[in-house]
Amino acid sequence: MNLIDKTIELVKEKLEGTESGHDWFHIERVWKLSLKLQEKEGGDNQIIELAALLHDIADPKFHNGDETIASKLVHEFLSSQNVDAAIIQKVIFIIENMSFKNRHDAPEDLPLELKIVQDADRLDAIGAIGIARTFNFGGYKNNLMYHPDIKPKLNQSKEEYKKSQGTTINHFYEKLLLLKELLNTKTAKEIAEHRHQFMLQFLDEFYKEWNVNL
Numbered sequence: 359m360n361l362i363d364k365t366i367e368l369v370k371e372k373l374e375g376t377e378s379g380h381d382w383f384h385i386e387r388v389w390k391l392s393l394k395l396q397e398k399e400g401g402d403n404q405i406i407e408l409a410a411l412l413h414d415i416a417d418p419k420f421h422n423g424d425e426t427i428a429s430k431l432v433h434e435f436l437s438s439q440n441v442d443a444a445i446i447q448k449v450i451f452i453i454e455n456m457s458f459k460n461r462h463d464a465p466e467d468l469p470l471e472l473k474i475v476q477d478a479d480r481l482d483a484i485g486a487i488g489i490a491r492t493f494n495f496g497g498y499k500n501n502l503m504y505h506p507d508i509k510p511k512l513n514q515s516k517e518e519y520k521k522s523q524g525t526t527i528n529h530f531y532e533k534l535l536l537l538k539e540l541l542n543t544k545t546a547k548e549i550a551e552h553r554h555q556f557m558l559q560f561l562d563e564f565y566k567e568w569n570v571n572l
């Protein structure tokens with residue numbers, strides 16, 4: 359079995375039973391999207407594939423906030439597969455710095471491989487799949503779908519964002535609608551345009567139906 363197949367096997371095993379917005383199929387979409395972006399934008403294929411496949415292997419929000427498990431796991435696994443130390447370091451750097459909630463602390467000059475995997479992850483957070491994932495996560499957290507009196511909180515710090523008990527509709531304003539402007543690559547920006555419009559249209563319909571505005 360080659361390294362990528364072994365990685366897939368590990369990821370499927372680790373993500374068994376996770377919330378369906380962060381399960382193997384999310385990883386598979388981000389992996390495929392990363393490869394599509396790579397075709398247009400360049401970057402090292404192996405680093406991109408490994409980072410895409412391993413980027414959510416131990417998401418802190420499903421591990422009591424522990425932000426160190428993922429790096430340890432990835433280091434252990436890739437070393438056991440005799441991957442070059444320099445490559446391991448690059449993959450871990452991407453995983454540690456690509457998250458939306460960590461964007462305020464990320465270094466300014468990011469490697470192309472990170473930009474690509476981050477764009478792919480962000481594209482999977484918007485559009486029809488993004489809407490579905492967001493409602494699924496909100497349900498998983500037992501959050502309200504919407505409350506007319508609870509307003510979105512913009513410019514939240516990392517701590518506020520993590521603790522946020524807001525509504526699922528507010529998550530559109532706190533994250534999803536911001537993503538289009540945060541994308542790195544031209545190819546991802548083009549793909550995002552349609553997905554962004556689709557979310558705006560969805561919100562429009564949502565409020566019309568909520569207000570029984572026929």
Ligand code: ADP
Nearest residue numbers: 379457458459460483488491492495496526529
């Ligand atoms: P990251 O891991 O990049 O920091 P998150 O894990 O916060 O980003 O978000 C990943 C996806 O999980 C979001 O795009 C969304 O679909 C869902 N999600 C995260 N937080 C919320 C929330 N408070 N309400 C609804 N969905 C959420």
Ligand code: NI
Nearest residue numbers: 384413414479
């Ligand atoms: Ni992800």
